[in-house]
Amino acid sequence: MHRLFIPSADQPSERREPAWWFIFLKGRLLVSGEGDRLTIPLSPGLEDLGLDTREEIFLGTLGERPCYAAVPAQGASAPAGMTFLDLRQVYGRVAHDLIPIAFRGLHLLHWSQKTRYCGQCGMKMRDKAELRAKECPGCGNLSFPRISPAVIVLVERGDRCLLACSPRFKDGFYSTLAGFAEPGETLEEVVEREVREETGIEVKDIRYFGSQPWPFPDSLMVGFTAQYAGGEILVDGTEISDAQWFSFDRLPKIPGKISIARSLIDWFVTKHQSKEPEEERHD
Ligand SMILES: [Zn+2]
The missing domain is CATH 3.90.79.20 (Nucleoside Triphosphate Pyrophosphohydrolase)
Incomplete structure (x- = not known):
């Protein structure tokens, strides 16, 4: 229904x-x-x-x-x-x-x-009529729900993809790389920077994949795929504890179905599973 x-x-x-x-x-x-x-x-x-x-x-x-x-x-x-x-x-x-x-x-x-109180003058905020916003009765400051854009990217290298493990992941699974956009950046620049900072890898051919609201607490995850362009894996050991190239048919423990990270990985696996062996050799 x-x-x-x-x-x-x-x-x-x-x-x-x-x-x-x-x-x-x-x-x-x-x-x-x-x-x-x-x-x-x-x-x-x-x-x-x-x-x-x-x-x-x-x-x-x-x-x-x-x-x-x-x-x-x-x-x-x-x-x-x-x-x-x-x-x-x-x-x-x-x-x-x-x-x-x-x-x-x-x-x-x-x-x-x-946003109970105004960030500008400290007065108690109230709901703004007919808008998803709060308004300060003192200074007129309007507060709209904040949405923090973050990118999430699956980096491909033939039939392998780049997945990383973070100490923040409770169950020790591996996932696609992700990070928040900083002021002044395009989303493509965030993809390049995050992959470089977290793994030392350079990417090219960045393509939009899809997006997902992620209210933990206020993100919008914007998914991309990208191709390996160079570099060797080097992790900092704090934000990322390990990163590896994983073959589509030998994946580690991956995130649950709720996340766009999982949709990206499932897409990658399906793409390679459906390929003829003949075609696979040219990757
Ligand atoms: Zn105010």
Whole structure:
């Protein structure tokens, strides 16, 4: 079933029920159910769940239903039969169209909590009518949700690709290289700089692959592929602990399906698996 999500910052004056509630505690989403069939609360209201909130954001409508993101009041715990799970654990286990809304909700809650006060004069900010923004009643400063662009790149060298392991990766997996854009850089320049800084490798033929919102806390990951142009792998040992060229058919442990890193790696594997052996030799 396809349900169209229409984003809106314009909260209806009367709450229409039932509504989808994306309730986050410390970045974890409230869900119910078991195994691969989880759902999020579709409820007439938070009162039904026995939860008080300290933050509530109207996100838009999914089909007929309004969607809200909320943070429970201090000290609240999950209602009976429900639990708070990391979005990576929820992915693939709830209806597919709920995930982007959960991402949006988490991103906006992060933003809202960080912009309670004006960065210019220190007064308490308030919601700006009909806009996804906050406004300072003192100096008129407007704050829009911050989106931090980051690149993520799969570097190809024939049938091998460059993957790296970071001490930040909890499970010791290898992933594509990534890094934030700095002021004044094009995204292509970020790709070149990040790959060079993290591995000592030079790249060429940078191509756009796709993008993914990544609300941990406020990124937009912009995916690229690039070709090896020169250099030998040299890692700094702090941000990156190891980097290697991996053959498409002998990959190490890689990230889960939720990430664009995984989409890039899957794309690379599929491309080479579908090649005739004859063609492979010319790489
Ligand atoms: Zn101000």
